[in-house]
Amino acid sequence: MASCEVRWPTLSHRLGVRMVRLSSRLSSIGTGFAKYFQKPPEDVIRLTIGEPDLDTPKAISEAAIAALRDGQTHYSRSLGLERTTRAVSTYLSRGGLEVEPDDIMITNGAKQALFSAMLAIGDPGQSMIIPSPAWASYNPQLKACGLHPIHVPLDQMLHLDIPSIEAAIDETTAAIIVNSPNNPTGSVYTTEELTSLVEVAIEHDLWLISDEIYAPMVWLDDRNHIPIASLPGAKNRTVTIGGWSKGWAMTGWRLGWITGPSSLIDHVSVVQANTVTHPPTFLQIGAAVALEDETLVEEIVTPFRERRSLVLKRLQAMPNIVVPELEGAFYAFIDIRPTGLSDLEFVERLLSEARVQTIPGSLMPFGEGWVRLSYTASTKDLIEGLDRMESWLHKLDST
Ligand SMILES: Cc1ncc(COP(=O)(O)O)c(C=O)c1O
Structure with a gap:
């Protein structure tokens, strides 16, 4: 312990040096x-x-309350309830992305799904490209995984600047993190720009982490939400993340999902099984109802x-x-x-x-x-x- 600068006066107050360093590093990133x-x-x-000021639609809350009353208070699969992963699979298929229910894992919010994706894809010392400005949590999450964020500016229209992204790629790059619809810009990327991004990912053999948490909120008549993994050549190199927080006003439920190639989901589900196990069983019933009844969103x-x-x-x-x-x-x-x-x-x-x-x-x-x-x-x-x-x-x- 001679090289550690963090010391605690008594054993009962001593925390691991790694944790103290990590928490002080991460808290300084978000302090602004x-x-x-x-x-x-x-x-x-x-x-x-x-977060939406609106409450979760009643039918969703009622379904979770009924599940709780009904005794759905036991462990389920680490991937999540079969009913819920099936509901996510059907929902994604309506949006043009075909995914097997067993390649979907229910997580504690999109945030945990993102963290799992970063852990699964990157090795310490590698980097991930973030078109920026971007949601502020990507940075601390990457740093917690020992990865370096590389910020690349958006173009004047707040859309992807593909040549700049390509120019930022080097031998340390493991992935590009994309978020459409976007926080903070409100941009929804077009099929053309996402297709170009996929081509860059293929050319440089990179992963794409696609944060699609705002997917239900696209306001343009001539544009739909495009799941990146649905584009040609993208599926085997894209991790898709979504969740209930924004579109269904369920921020406090802490429910999201991650899907990607089976091999990646196999690994992240082992980690989930040995850390959080799975999100609460009865809440997952409410989440399934949210997707099964297409009118609720x-x-x-x-x-x-x-x-x-x-x-x-x-x-x-x-x-x-x-x-x-x-x-x-x-x-x-x-x-x-x-x-x-x-x-x-x-x-x-x-x-x-x-x-x-x-x-x-x-x-x-x-x-x-x-x-x-x-x-x-x-x-x-x-x-x-x-x-x-x-x-x-x-x-x-x-x-
Ligand atoms: C871009 C983006 N991704 C992910 C999240 C986190 O979503 P969740 O509440 O499902 O963890 C947020 C929340 O603000 C967000 O803006």
């Missing part, structure tokens, strides 16, 4: 966000959080489609900001550079002067000059927040 995710005072309109998606139209129309009428098309998920990523403020100043002043809370893009690599606004508040609060933001921007414009 903490203050923006804190619950603000009552008078502030909060447009920061990435509309209870969440329909109000979000309406909010998205409202938010887009209102933001586009505001001075000195540029608002790209809101293509999917529930985020507006706004170019605030025409205001002359930095994104940090913009967010601080919008909060203190107009009482509206948003997230500065510069907390994420290549997000400088942009601000993320989540339209996860009620329509009433959204209207109030947008009213305040509009008059604040007009005032700013006239000073």
Whole structure:
């Protein structure tokens, strides 16, 4: 132990050095966000959080409650209940991706699925490419696996810059992490750009980790969600991740899924069996019902489609900001550079002067000059927040 700098006074307080180092390293990565995710005072309109304000559709909760009452409180398979993996398989097939139920594992949220994918694919010292700005948890998860995140900027339209991605590939690259619909940009990648990405992955023999957690939330009439694994040549090199948190407003249920080549699922299910075993059995019944009844997702998606139209129309009428098309998920990523403020100043002043809370893009690599606004508040609060933001921007414009 001579080389370890972390020491504890007594044995009863001693933690493993690896854990202490890991937790301090990971907590320092996310610290910038903490203050923006804190619950603000009552008078502030909060447009920061990435979870629907709506409750889980009743039929889903009732199914889980009935399963609990019915005694579905026992261990199931480490892959998850057969009914639930079958429901995921059928759901994915409706979206154009054919996967055997036994190649699907139910996880504790998409987050755990992502972590499992990173562990399964990368070896310490390798790297993964992240088109950025990107969801902030990829970085700490990669670091926890001993992998290096390589951030590559998106293009001006907040879409994939394929030549830059290809240029960033080197001998350490194990995978490219793709997230469409995207947090924080709201972009939905086209078939053409995803096809080009798959070609790059094939050319350089890389994995693709496709985070499709926002799949039900695509707002454009001429674009559908494209599961990357459904594209030619992609299936045997793509790990697809999804879940119930966003589309079915089930964030607190902590349920997601991972699917990919059988050999990969065989390995990650052994790890799951020996760590968390599986997510709670009775919750998986609710999750199966969510997918079996195709109408339930509309209870969440329909109000979000309406909010998205409202938010887009209102933001586009505001001075000195540029608002790209809101293509999917529930985020507006706004170019605030025409205001002359930095994104940090913009967010601080919008909060203190107009009482509206948003997230500065510069907390994420290549997000400088942009601000993320989540339209996860009620329509009433959204209207109030947008009213305040509009008059604040007009005032700013006239000073
Ligand atoms: C891009 C992205 N992936 C994954 C997740 C995590 O989803 P889950 O709640 O299923 O763990 C989030 C949550 O904010 C997200 O934005």
